[in-house]
Amino acid sequence: MLSPSLGPRLVSVVGRQEVSPDSVRLRFAAPEAASAAQPGQFLHLRCGTSLDPLLRRPFSVHAVDPVVGTVSILFRVVGAGTAWLARRHPGDVVDLWGPLGRGFVLHPGDGWLVAGGVGVAPLLFLAARLREQGAAPQLLWGARRRQELAAVADFEHLGIPVELATDDGSEGHHGPVTDLLAEVLSGRRAPVYACGPRPMLRRVGELTRQAAVTAQVSLEERMACGVGACQGCACPRRGGGYALVCHDGPVFPAEEVELG
Ligand SMILES: Cc1cc2nc3c(=O)[nH]c(=O)nc-3n(C[C@H](O)[C@H](O)[C@H](O)COP(=O)(O)OP(=O)(O)OC[C@H]3O[C@@H](n4cnc5c(N)ncnc54)[C@H](O)[C@@H]3O)c2cc1C
Numbered sequence: 001m002l003s004p005s006l007g008p009r010l011v012s013v014v015g016r017q018e019v020s021p022d023s024v025r026l027r028f029a030a031p032e033a034a035s036a037a038q039p040g041q042f043l044h045l046r047c048g049t050s051l052d053p054l055l056r057r058p059f060s061v062h063a064v065d066p067v068v069g070t071v072s073i074l075f076r077v078v079g080a081g082t083a084w085l086a087r088r089h090p091g092d093v094v095d096l097w098g099p100l101g102r103g104f105v106l107h108p109g110d111g112w113l114v115a116g117g118v119g120v121a122p123l124l125f126l127a128a129r130l131r132e133q134g135a136a137p138q139l140l141w142g143a144r145r146r147q148e149l150a151a152v153a154d155f156e157h158l159g160i161p162v163e164l165a166t167d168d169g170s171e172g173h174h175g176p177v178t179d180l181l182a183e184v185l186s187g188r189r190a191p192v193y194a195c196g197p198r199p200m201l202r203r204v205g206e207l208t209r210q211a212a213v214t215a216q217v218s219l220e221e222r223m224a225c226g227v228g229a230c231q232g233c234a235c236p237r238r239g240g241g242y243a244l245v246c247h248d249g250p251v252f253p254a255e256e257v258e259l260g
Helices: 031-036 080-086 117-132 152-157 177-185 198-211
Strands: 009-020 023-029 042-045 057-060 063-065 070-076 093-100 112-116 138-143 162-166 192-195 215-218 234-236 242-244 251-253
Touching: 009 070, 023 080, 023 093, 031 063, 031 070, 031 093, 042 070, 057 070, 057 080, 057 117, 063 117, 070 080, 070 117, 112 117, 112 177, 112 198, 117 138, 117 152, 117 192, 138 177, 152 162, 162 177, 177 198, 192 198, 198 215
Parallel strands: 112 138, 112 192, 138 162, 192 215
Antiparallel strands: 009 023, 009 093, 023 070, 042 057, 042 093, 063 070, 215 251, 234 242
16 A cells, blocks of 8 residues: 555656756655655656646656655656656656555675666666665666766766667677676676666566576556556566556566566
8 A cells, every 4th residue: 555645746856967868867855755765666757737648657766865855767758748857947846656666676696787778767776775785786788879878977976887888889889788798697697687678678588597597677668557557557477467567566577577
């Protein structure tokens, strides 16, 4: 049962940063959300002042500061809702619900974090939590081109080694980030935490199965209600039945869901 203090409420924007040409980080004053959030959970935001767009939009919790009482998201502008959100500035008010969903289970061991594009958003919060527990995670991050990798300094600031890959070869390995995962898993077997596009997650599932390594994937399925009522984000479970990404996830053990 969601605590009433985590239900829909108006929060103020207290920070805004253009991280790359098409992505923005917003920080909200939301002390209850900052205290309650677990890595991998999401915030459901109304992205307009009228009924357009009608449905809330989900965004992973990117960073929290429970002392100051702030919670951040990092998002790419892809449509009307994210364009509206990108125009918010400090002092503006946003309707925020959450944190919602089930996040990552933190396993013993250092951990490989694998991100595709803006799928890096939940992994900064996860990296911070793993560091607090004494683990030494490393990030493998792939994107289409180097301009999309601007948030890399946030991980370096936490002391997290980062290996990069780009589709166009403009930074790091020229090719998919899963090439890097294949290479590192042959040397150091550690739990894998991944977020990114479906083809990347599918390959993460294959590689971790072959290496007999635990893997969790965060699915960024399109969703509507966000709390398991509308069944709009159903995803087939391996072995039969369906999981609701908003309610049962968005994070799942890789072997539990069909990633194909
Ligand atoms: C649990 C969860 C966490 C998410 N976290 C983040 C995050 O941290 N940062 C971030 O940038 N995005 C995240 N997303 C995706 C984000 O919710 C969508 O980009 C956003 O809803 C798009 O809204 P819009 O109105 O701008 O675009 P729309 O007008 O709704 O769509 C614009 C285009 O984007 C496509 N699209 C929209 N949503 C998705 C989706 N979920 N998957 C694939 N294609 C989509 C549409 O098909 C369309 O082509 C997350 C999604 C989920 C389910």
